[in-house]
Amino acid sequence: MxxxxxxxxxxxxxxxxxxxxxxxxxxxxxxxxxxxxxxxxxxxxxxxxxxxxxxxxxxxxxxxxxxxxxxxxxxxxxxxxxxxxxxxxxxxxxxxxxxxxxxxxxxxxxxxxxxxxxxxxxxxxxxILQLRVHPGIIALKKKIEEGPKDKIYDIDLTYLTSRGTWYYTSWKGDISKSGGIATNIGVHFFDMLSWIFGELKQNIVHINTHDRSSGYLEFEKARVRWFLSINYDVLPDEIKAKGQRTYRSITLEGEELEFSEGFTDLHTVSYQEILNGKGYGLEAPRQAIEIVHAIRNSNPVGPIGEYHPFAKKPLVPHPFK
Incomplete structure (x- = not known):
């Protein structure tokens, strides 16, 4: 023990x-x-x-x-x-x-x-990089590794998790403490993409505000349009109609990746891997940390080029500024 x-x-x-x-x-x-x-x-x-x-x-x-x-x-x-x-x-x-x-x-x-x-x-x-031990993500990594060696996949990543105005009063709303939206709610997705699709080649930021962040990442084997937000108003109408406040979607070549289940015990799996000497160490998340640091310090170019469709949703002012 x-x-x-x-x-x-x-x-x-x-x-x-x-x-x-x-x-x-x-x-x-x-x-x-x-x-x-x-x-x-x-x-x-x-x-x-x-x-x-x-x-x-x-x-x-x-x-x-x-x-x-x-x-x-x-x-x-x-x-x-x-x-x-x-x-x-x-x-x-x-x-x-x-x-x-x-x-x-x-x-x-x-x-x-x-x-x-x-x-x-x-x-x-x-x-703790729990997406790396999720069975669905492990299966996706295996599929990519066994697929065509020269194929570059097109991916759309959308993660919307609504937060109330308390968010901006808490440490999470302070970019110096949380790192901003991309760091706080997106770093594990960027790590997952790095783990599966290889070395980063390009990082373009389209939008980066208090309540949303969006951009384009190009890896060795993937082109990724991504959008993250904590604003309830950007949720699709059909999600709001269900009374839900969170929406997560990853499409690969236009097909939805289903990995909404299987999250309940991923920390336990992660701990077991660490105790067995197989955990993810200091260097494992480096590329993801580099990605979110670059996003935080980039000048957004606006919705031009390869942008996520949600990047054109109307911007809103900070509730306390």
């Missing part, structure tokens, strides 16, 4: 990590979050120590090590995007491996610095 600690226990994604730790037969011994609405811990590890102050959490981890001879094998990181880098560093310096939610970091050079700390400490950094 491995010992785990967690930073970021009250957010949306933390329960999936708790479930993964439990279902792989391991133990969460300590958790930290500055927000104390963490009753979810009771469903998984009611005996885990909980802290709202980093200093007390840090001291507790040290006491476990030096007074109870208890070593924390893994630190799970489920904190806001801009804190991942610092919390990974903390994990490694506590002699623990880090398991971090996506995006691993916000900037490519953060990965270079972390590589030095990995080497210095001998500990490992793992990124």
């Amino acid at each position: 491995k010992k785990f600690a967690m930073i970021g226990a009250s957010g949306y994604i933390a329960p999936r990590h708790m479930q993964a730790i439990k279902e792989t037969g391991n133990e969460l011994v300590a958790a930290l979050d500055n927000f104390d609405s963490v009753g979810i811990i009771d469903s998984h590890f009611p005996n885990a120590s909980f802290f709202t102050e980093f200093e007390r959490f840090d001291r507790h981890i040290s006491k476990l090590k030096y007074e109870r001879n208890m070593h924390i094998d893994y630190l799970s990181i489920c904190t806001p995007n801009y804190l991942h880098d610092a919390h990974i560093r903390f994990a490694l310096r506590q002699d623990s491996d880090a398991i971090c939610e996506k995006p691993l970091v916000l900037n490519p050079w953060n990965m270079d610095a972390l590589a030095k700390i990995e080497k210095e400490t001998g500990k490992k950094i793992f990124n």
Whole structure:
């Protein structure tokens, strides 16, 4: 049984990590979050120590090590995007491996610095890239690998996940903390595309605002028009009519890829792979991090050339500006 600690226990994604730790037969011994609405811990590890102050959490981890001879094998990181880098560093310096939610970091050079700390400490950094363990995505990768070697596929990626105005007050609405729309809700799709279709050749940004981002990516084996948004108004009318607030679509050569099912246990699968020595390490998401960093720092050219059809949907002002 491995010992785990967690930073970021009250957010949306933390329960999936708790479930993964439990279902792989391991133990969460300590958790930290500055927000104390963490009753979810009771469903998984009611005996885990909980802290709202980093200093007390840090001291507790040290006491476990030096007074109870208890070593924390893994630190799970489920904190806001801009804190991942610092919390990974903390994990490694506590002699623990880090398991971090996506995006691993916000900037490519953060990965270079972390590589030095990995080497210095001998500990490992793992990124949760759950689409890479989704059976439908694995099957697609196999299909592409076994298909014509010189074929370049045409893909449309659309991901709309409606958020209320709270989003702009939270850290997610602050581009310096979340990395913006493309980073916050799109990085795992860009990683999946990189994993399947190879090296990036071109990255054009058509739209990049507070509530949407759209552009064109060309990989070795794919041309991708993509559109991401958190604005309810851009949802197709038929989705609104069903009372739904989320729409996800990936078409390959005009055919819809069906992978809406099978998401419930992907964190558990990811943890099992890490525990078996097969997890995705520091370098795995590099191209995706480079893609979202470039999007964040590009000057959008508007809906010209190979743009996603949704890129022409009317823009709306920021609700608080």
